[in-house]
Amino acid sequence: MAAAKKVFGAAEASDLVNELRRSFDDGVTRGYDWRITQLKKLLVICDNHEHEIVEALRDDLGKPELESSVFEVALLRNSCKLALKQLKNWMAPDKAKTSLTTFPASAEIVSEPLGVVLVISAWNYPFLLSIDPVIGAISAGNAVVLKPSELAPASSALLAKLLEQYLDPSAVRVVEGNVNETTLLLDQKWDKIFYTGSSKIGRVIMTAAAKHLTPVVLELGGKSPVVVDSNTDLKVTVRRIIAGKWGCNNGQACVSPDYILTTKEFAPKLIDAMKHELETFYGKKPMDSKDMSRIVNSNHFDRLSKLLEEKEVSDKIVYGGDKDRENLKIAPTILLDVPLDSLIMSEEIFGPLLPIITLNNLEESFDVIHSRPKPLAAYLFTHNQKLKERFAMTVSAGGIVVNDIAVHLALHTLPFGGVGESGMGAYHGKFSFDAFSHKKAVLYRSLFGDAPVRYPPYSRGKLRLLKALVDSNIFNIFKVLLGLS
Amino acid sequence: MEAMKETVEESLSEMRDTFASGRTRSLKWRKRQIAAIYEMVKDNEDKLCSVLFQDLGKHSTEAFRDEIGHVLRSATVAINCLDKWAVPKKSNLPLLFFPAKGKVISEPYGTVLVLSSWNFPISLSLDPLIGAIAAGNTVLLKSSELSPNASAFLAKTIPAYLDNKAIKVIEGGPDVATILLQHQWDKIFFTGSPKIGRIIMAAAAQHLTPVTLELGGKCPTIVDYPTISKNIKSVVKRITGGKWGSCSGQACISVDYVLIEKSFASTLIDMLKPLIRSFFGENPKESGCLSRIVSKQHVQRLSRLLNDPRVQASIVYGGSIDEDNLYVEPTILLDPPLDSEIMNEEIFGPILPIITVRDIQDSIGIIKSKAKPLAIYAFTNDENLKTRILSETSSGSVTFNDVMIQYMCDALPFGGVGESGIGRYHGKYSFDCFSHEKAIMEGSLAMDLEARYPPWNSFKLSFIRLAFSEAYFKLLFLMLGLKRSK
Numbered sequence: 001m002a003a004a005k006k007v008f009g010a011a012e013a014s015d016l017v018n019e020l021r022r023s024f025d026d027g028v029t030r031g032y033d034w035r036i037t038q039l040k041k042l043l044v045i046c047d048n049h050e051h052e053i054v055e056a057l058r059d060d061l062g063k064p065e066l067e068s069s070v071f072e073v074a075l076l077r078n079s080c081k082l083a084l085k086q087l088k089n090w091m092a093p094d095k096a097k098t099s100l101t102t103f104p105a106s107a108e109i110v111s112e113p114l115g116v117v118l119v120i121s122a123w124n125y126p127f128l129l130s131i132d133p134v135i136g137a138i139s140a141g142n143a144v145v146l147k148p149s150e151l152a153p154a155s156s157a158l159l160a161k162l163l164e165q166y167l168d169p170s171a172v173r174v175v176e177g178n179v180n181e182t183t184l185l186l187d188q189k190w191d192k193i194f195y196t197g198s199s200k201i202g203r204v205i206m207t208a209a210a211k212h213l214t215p216v217v218l219e220l221g222g223k224s225p226v227v228v229d230s231n232t233d234l235k236v237t238v239r240r241i242i243a244g245k246w247g248c249n250n251g252q253a254c255v256s257p258d259y260i261l262t263t264k265e266f267a268p269k270l271i272d273a274m275k276h277e278l279e280t281f282y283g284k285k286p287m288d289s290k291d292m293s294r295i296v297n298s299n300h301f302d303r304l305s306k307l308l309e310e311k312e313v314s315d316k317i318v319y320g321g322d323k324d325r326e327n328l329k330i331a332p333t334i335l336l337d338v339p340l341d342s343l344i345m346s347e348e349i350f351g352p353l354l355p356i357i358t359l360n361n362l363e364e365s366f367d368v369i370h371s372r373p374k375p376l377a378a379y380l381f382t383h384n385q386k387l388k389e390r391f392a393m394t395v396s397a398g399g400i401v402v403n404d405i406a407v408h409l410a411l412h413t414l415p416f417g418g419v420g421e422s423g424m425g426a427y428h429g430k431f432s433f434d435a436f437s438h439k440k441a442v443l444y445r446s447l448f449g450d451a452p453v454r455y456p457p458y459s460r461g462k463l464r465l466l467k468a469l470v471d472s473n474i475f476n477i478f479k480v481l482l483g484l485s
Numbered sequence: 486m487e488a489m490k491e492t493v494e495e496s497l498s499e500m501r502d503t504f505a506s507g508r509t510r511s512l513k514w515r516k517r518q519i520a521a522i523y524e525m526v527k528d529n530e531d532k533l534c535s536v537l538f539q540d541l542g543k544h545s546t547e548a549f550r551d552e553i554g555h556v557l558r559s560a561t562v563a564i565n566c567l568d569k570w571a572v573p574k575k576s577n578l579p580l581l582f583f584p585a586k587g588k589v590i591s592e593p594y595g596t597v598l599v600l601s602s603w604n605f606p607i608s609l610s611l612d613p614l615i616g617a618i619a620a621g622n623t624v625l626l627k628s629s630e631l632s633p634n635a636s637a638f639l640a641k642t643i644p645a646y647l648d649n650k651a652i653k654v655i656e657g658g659p660d661v662a663t664i665l666l667q668h669q670w671d672k673i674f675f676t677g678s679p680k681i682g683r684i685i686m687a688a689a690a691q692h693l694t695p696v697t698l699e700l701g702g703k704c705p706t707i708v709d710y711p712t713i714s715k716n717i718k719s720v721v722k723r724i725t726g727g728k729w730g731s732c733s734g735q736a737c738i739s740v741d742y743v744l745i746e747k748s749f750a751s752t753l754i755d756m757l758k759p760l761i762r763s764f765f766g767e768n769p770k771e772s773g774c775l776s777r778i779v780s781k782q783h784v785q786r787l788s789r790l791l792n793d794p795r796v797q798a799s800i801v802y803g804g805s806i807d808e809d810n811l812y813v814e815p816t817i818l819l820d821p822p823l824d825s826e827i828m829n830e831e832i833f834g835p836i837l838p839i840i841t842v843r844d845i846q847d848s849i850g851i852i853k854s855k856a857k858p859l860a861i862y863a864f865t866n867d868e869n870l871k872t873r874i875l876s877e878t879s880s881g882s883v884t885f886n887d888v889m890i891q892y893m894c895d896a897l898p899f900g901g902v903g904e905s906g907i908g909r910y911h912g913k914y915s916f917d918c919f920s921h922e923k924a925i926m927e928g929s930l931a932m933d934l935e936a937r938y939p940p941w942n943s944f945k946l947s948f949i950r951l952a953f954s955e956a957y958f959k960l961l962f963l964m965l966g967l968k969r970s971k
Contacts, residue, residue: 075953096897114902203693247939443890463545467554
């Protein structure tokens with residue numbers, strides 16, 4: 001029973017931004033108390049509405065209760081609690097050091113909100129990827145418009161309902177819709193845009209932002225490689241890869257292990273271990289398992305099917321491959337040595353397919369990774385300390401995780417973001433607060449102590465003194481002042 | 486142009502190969518390059534003063550203070566601090582993840598593009614260059630064609646001092662910039678106008694290239710006369726020196742206009758006039774201490790701003806223009822209309838409007854009605870006014886009781902917000918500006934929790950819920966069977 005959908009056109013978009021800007025200019029969002037109140041209400045949403053959130057995610061994605069509870073609600077709860085606990089610290093100015101050239105002076109860096117910001121989120125973790133950035137925007141003191149993804153409609157509707165019910169509508173709003181609404185929103189002038197989604201749309205967002213010189217955070221994706229060394233604990237490695245891939249929205253996650261790189265020698269052992277653990281996790285009939293999300297919609301199902309059907313790829317399936325279009329299910333599928341230029345090895349898979357590429361030696365994995373766009377995450381499983389160090393130093397990715405998968409996004413002390421094709425900017429924890437703040441430099445100078453050296457008419461003596469000041473060498477300064485230079 | 490396209494492609498290719506070779510990752514290499522910049526500037530001080538005089542009529546003292554000295558300091562700070570800046574930052578991880586470790590390392594973006602401006606052609610080229618090198622990137626610098634002698638100096642001298650497979654210079658105007666922007670860079674650093682900033686960012690968007698845009702705006706200067714009247718001489722000196730003594734008002738952080746209560750305006754003007762004469766003599770054009778306007782177009786632009794009859798009527802000092810000699814006299818306006826062009830675009834020249842208000846608090850409303858500037862200056866000892874300025878206005882920076890000098894404080898980030906820019910640099914911020922902060926987490930293969938893995942059941946769900954909320958005691962009870970799973 002849906003209420004009549006309100007028309008959202010250019011006028012509505014413009015009115016919305018103007019209204020929020022007025023609220024911001026009136027100072028509604030600046031105070032500590034307002035921010036705390038909003039954050040507490042978000043916490044209440046997590047506590048009192050978890051059941052509805054789980055249901056919406058089941059509707060939209062077939063997401064198992066545990067994934068919804070843990071990877072969306074629990075993470076959000078923690079994010080709220082952290083912001084509530086730390087906000088005073090985060091809002092406090094940072095003192096900066098001054099030098100002899102600016103003496104006497106004191107300096108500090110003040111965090112100030114940017115103004116009215118736009119958060120565009122994605123369909124795969126619709127609650128987490130909507131509310132986590134909103135937590136950042138609110139704690140930094142901004143007014144915010146959230147545009148959830150229409151590909152997760154139950155979640156989008158629930159987000160609109162809950163945020164409207166609990167948060168201050170003069171400063172926090174949700175706009176539901178598809179590309180039309182998004183385009184209308186992008187025509188407006190925002191003080192920051194935070195986007196989670198694909199690299200292709202990331203370009204569109206940044207181009208629109210350029211018109212207004214709006215800074216952006218783009219959380220994109222990529223093909224996150226997993227390098228598996230034979231010198232590792234095989235069982236733990238395989239379990240973590242499986243849980244990280246199929247246990248996280250069935251491979252439909254920006255940091256999902258996209259493909260594996262290992263040696264020709266080790267691959268058979270790895271594949272056997274994977275088959276064994278996959279059966280332990282999901283049973284002999286994984287299509288019947290309730291512990292995996294389904295594919296989000298038929299477009300993506302068809303996209304993934306096409307990846308599997310390509311010539312030279314379809315015969316490389318060594319496990320799985322079953323598909324059920326009506327129920328939008330694809331079984332956990334492993335492929336061995338598909339061509340490096342196949343479609344499945346050229347675009348981000350974002351699904352339950354896992355290619356394993358074998359190499360003569362593990363060294364070659366660096367070249368394979370380096371020859372591709374920078375991913376959001378790169379993973380390595382090994383006991384070899386030297387290899388770990390080399391991997392961390394030379395592989396360029398948003399983040400590097402050794403001996404685990406994806407957990408780094410639960411860590412609020414590490415910045416989470418991409419580089420190159422995988423994005424720009426970062427968030428989580430204080431990094432979220434910083435992402436939505438302007439760090440204003442403030443210098444307090446005294447009106448005493450004026451150095452005539454600063455002013456025309458310029459003379460040789462003044463030049464000497466200036467040079468000495470620049471060197472900040474106290475002896476030179478004295479020499480000049482005493483006329484000894 | 487075909488030749489230029491080829492040059493750009495070859496340069497890019499060579500710089501990418503150099504970066505891939507790993508040479509620029511070494512801190513020793515970076516320090517050597519920055520030391521070479523230091524030597525280059527020190528060895529060529531006279532030549533630098535000469536090119537800055539040729540391009541902008543800058544006096545050697547001004548050249549040293551604003552450009553040469555700045556670069557020397559910047560290089561020194563970078564060399565002294567690089568080891569510290571490059572140290573990975575350890576992150577504390579919650580107990581749940583024990584014994585995992587986390588850290589953040591600063592990694593170079595790769596091959597970066599620096600587009601500099603004509604008004605401080607040496608420092609606005611070399612300062613970002615120092616940052617890019619300190620962070621371990623290979624760099625292509627395009628200097629501005631509007632300062633051709635400085636540009637030629639950089640193009641000729643940088644290759645003689647620096648590793649020219651890693652650091653390159655290209656000269657040229659908008660057509661060269663257009664070719665450069667068609668290629669993929671790992672970072673673009675631009676100093677210039679908001680109009681061009683938009684073009685740069687739109688071009689960068691095609692390749693998802695992160696940008697730092699150091700733009701401009703109308704930097705207002707509030708003079709709260711009653712609270713600083715005891716030190717009014719200092720105030721007037723700082724404003725005069727700041728406005729006309731630094732590239733004749735052609736600076737992104739120049740005092741653009743002054744705000745003062747009506748009753749004190751004439752006092753201020755009566756002090757500015759003799760001070761201008763004492764700084765620049767009776768004929769500033771001949772003083773040698775006042776920079777020139779950079780080009781005829783800019784003289785015409787400034788002339789047009791003054792041609793508005795309502796603006797003409799507001800001239801209380803100066804106003805003369807000598808287009809052939811690229812000279813605009815230090816000019817003071819009293820209350821030009823707020824809707825005139827001169828009060829709606831960045832002046833970037835030696836014209837100083839003084840806008841009077843009934844109450845100094847009204848300045849805040851005027852500042853807020855305009856785009857966010859790169860800097861706000863306020864001469865006041867009123868703590869309430871200071872607080873209001875800080876909390877009600879937004880700008881790249883705020884400086885109390887001085888002008889321009891925040892540029893020299895390398896503990897402060899230098900950058901804009903809104904129309905005045907994106908990103909920041911100076912000191913460690915330069916290093917960060919050209920670095921990707923890469924998070925690294927290392928888990929342990931030794932400790933494995935069954936609860937992490939499917940098939941799911943209510944025990945595992947309770948376990949993970951409690952673990953995430955860091956309710957360690959409850960977790961313990963659950964494991965000991967003393968707590969029921971939900």
